Amino acid sequence: MKNWQKIDRKNRDFEVTLKNGDKLWGSFPLADDEDIFGHETVGFLSWEKKESFFKAIQGKANITIDEILQFVAPIPHDSIESMTESEKSIGGISLIGNKPIPDGLQLRVHNYGKPGFVRITYKTPGNHKEFEIGELKIVNGEVTLPLMLAFVSYAREDQAVVKEILKELNDHGVLTWFDENELMPGDHWERKIEEAIEKSENVIVFFSGKTLERSGYKNKEIRYILDQAKYRPLGARYIIPVLLDDCKPPHEFKELHWLSHGRSGWLEKLVNVLK
Known part of the structure; x- marks a missing residue:
């Protein structure tokens, strides 16, 4: 790590780590720190005081030390562990x-x-x-x-009610991966779905009496979800079954607690898990 004393500090902002573990953010506005504060001491202007400091000195030809000390704090060299220049650009x-x-x-x-x-x-x-x-x-x-993502697994027969539920989740700030919105023409749709299942923190699986006996890709997707659950930390919430009617959840989900759509407080519970 570059010696912090050799860093050009003029007109730059820094993150300063002190040896006691504290972190400070701000700048070093003075060219003659030691003349003001003494040997091996720098003057630090925290970002919270920066605007007030420059307003106070605006238009002044001379500034007293007392005026400086209202905003700029002395920091001994030997109390500084490191400093890094703060980034400004987002790529x-x-x-x-x-x-x-x-x-x-x-x-x-x-x-x-x-x-x-x-x-x-x-x-x-x-x-x-x-x-x-x-x-x-x-x-x-x-x-x-730092946002969580929930993959949405459903059967086409339940699409209308699922879309209404997703709208309510979105209204609460929940991010969902819904195939109708995410799959674009030319996508390798099966692989894209698998990648979304792998990377999502949660999978909401919607069941209804109309879809439980259905064969085909839906069951393949369910098997893939169950397989991914094996790689999650023991006890972690991953699969969240939601029953859309009075159907019974499949045998593979018997050990999981499920939510029943329409019951009192069910949506609030779902939102709390997903955020």
């Missing part, structure tokens, strides 16, 4: 775990002043409500969104 945004970003997800990036960080809000597909993610650090030009 890409991804979901944690390199999950596919759902089609139609709208993101807004807000610069609120903290060096090396941005604040991000998002809208789910077809939704006008904006959800707050909070401050996120820029790392190697990338911002990673």
Whole structure:
């Protein structure tokens, strides 16, 4: 690691790690630190005070030490463990775990002043409500969104009711992978579905009396989901069965707690698991 004292600190923002473990974000605005603070001491301006500092000195030819000390804090050299320049540019945004970003997800990036960080809000597909993610650090030009993704497994016979449920989930800020929205012409659809199952934190499996006896790709998809569950941490929630009517869940799901669509509080429970 480059000696922090050899870093050009002029007109730059930094993340400073102190030897006691504390982290600071800000800049070093003074050219003559030691003349003001003494030997082997630097003057640090935290990002929270930066705007007030420059307003206070605006138009002034001379500034007193007392005025400087209202904003700039002395930090001894021997208390600094390291410092790295804060990143400013974003080259890409991804979901944690390199999950596919759902089609139609709208993101807004807000610069609120903290060096090396941005604040991000998002809208789910077809939704006008904006959800707050909070401050996120820029790392190697990338911002990673700490959002969970739920794969949606259903049969075509239940598509209409499933779409209504997904709209309610989206209204609560839940990200879902729904094949009708995500599969594009020319996609190798089977492999794309398998990749989404593998990378999603949860899989919502919808069952109804109309679909339980159905054969074909639906059952193949279910088998793949059950196989993926074996690779998840013991006790982790992965498969979430939802019964759309009074049907009984398949034998393979008998050890899992399921939700019954329409029962009191069922949607709130589902949202809590998925966020």
